[in-house]
Each structure stands twice: as structure tokens, then as C-alpha cells.
Amino acid sequence: MKPFHWWRTVFFLIPAVGLYTIVLGIVSLTSTLVDRSGHFAHKCARTWARLILWTTGVKVERSGPLPPLESSTVIVSNHASIYDIPILFTALPLQLRIPAKASLGSFPFIGWHLRLAGHLLIERTNPGPGIIKRMKKMVQQNASLIIFPEGSRSSDGLVGQFKGGSFLLAIDNQLPIVPVTIVNSPNVMRKGELMVQPATVQVILHEPIATTGMTRADARALAKRVQDVVAQDAKRA
Secondary structure (H helix, E strand, O other): OHHHHHHHHHHHHHHHHHHHHHHHHHHHHHHOOOOOOOHHHHHHHHHHHHHHHHHHOEEEEEEOOOOOOOOOOEEEEOOOOOOHHHHHHHHOOOOEEOEEEHHHHHOOOHHHHHHHOOOEEEOOOOHHHHHHHHHHHHHHOOOEEEEOOOOOOOOOOOOOOOOHHHHHHHHHOOOOEEEEEEEOHHHOOOOOOOOOOOEEEEEEEOOOEOOOOOOHHHHHHHHHHHHHHHHHHHOOO
16 A cells, blocks of 8 residues: 555645645735734634645544633643644644744745744743743743653654653743643654554543742652653554
């Protein structure tokens, strides 16, 4: 079946995703003229994600407690596939934002959406002031931030070490952390392969972890604690 999935990916899925991105990108950008909160733009992003999964043949099964819809949290997840963001956008009925390099903000459609919809664009040379301002805005909009603290996608599906620095945003803003385990996403699209195939993916939400009273000195211990929670269910893959 591999040749079939490769041809389907290159000649059907990639053009379809390009079309979804352009059409929904235009709708998203237009909406920011009247909705500066980014809420409608995120609805466009969720529709984009659902269309990608539907076209690919990916089914998402969610379990575990959802955090309150009208508050901000930091969603901390393992990362094993380029599909993980569409999977989380589809599975979680929250206002979600992601961190990204500031240079992506000028990239057509996706980058413009990230900039105008309130995502966390980070200047590498001087990240501090920009992050503080955008995190404050995100909290005011009751949006939640997704982070992948492994730093890059896992090549074997196993959960790698969580970097403590990724947790500073949660600690600095005293936001609760919601550990999330994504199971089976590597079987949709493996790292380094230009081929996707249908699969059923599980998204497991764990009990929130409060950061109230924590300081930056607690970041490494917190990272290890969250890593252990996420990894316990990743073994199902």
C-alpha cells in the first residue's frame, strides 16, 4: 500500500491542504479586521485542521478532563508527528495559540494568520519584552498556549526529555499546566517521509498541574514531573 499512499499524498493531499490554507487563510485574515481577539480566526484554524484530518483519513479520540473553556492554561504535549498541531486543534475545543519564530509572521497565509490571530511570535535576538506583551494579551483573551517541550519531533515515537525552559512561560504567568499525551500520530506521517496514511489517534488529557507559588528555580523539576505524566500513556503507541 505504500506506493498508493505516496501518490495520494503528493497528487491529492498536498494540493488539497494548499487549497484549505489559502481559502481559510483569506477568511481568517479578513475576520481580524473586525475581531481583534483572534477567536473567529481560531475557528478558521480548527476548520483547517479538521479538513486536513478528514482528507487524510485520521480519526481523533479524546479522553480525560477538559480544562475550563473560559480560562488560560498551558497545554504540554509530546511531539512525534507534523500532524500533532492539527490533531490538538481538532481534539481540544479551546482557544489555542502556539509559539513560533517571529520570522514566520511574514510567511503568506499561515504566517499572517499567526501574527494577526494573537499567536506567540518570538524574537530570538530579544525575546523577553515581546513574549511578556503577547502572553498578557493571550491571557486577556482566555486563550491557551500549546508547547512541545521536547524541542523537536521524536523520530521513534518515544517521549524525549522535556526542556525546563519551556515551562518558564507557565511559571512566570502562574498558569496551570495540562499534560497531554498524543498516541499513534507517527503512524499518520513519520518524520522524514513524504507520505501519510489513515490512522486512529488518541489524545489523552491528564489532570491539571498548578504552578501557583512556583518560581523559575522549579522549572526543571516541573518539566520532569510533566514528562513522567505524558510518557506513562505514550507507551501505548
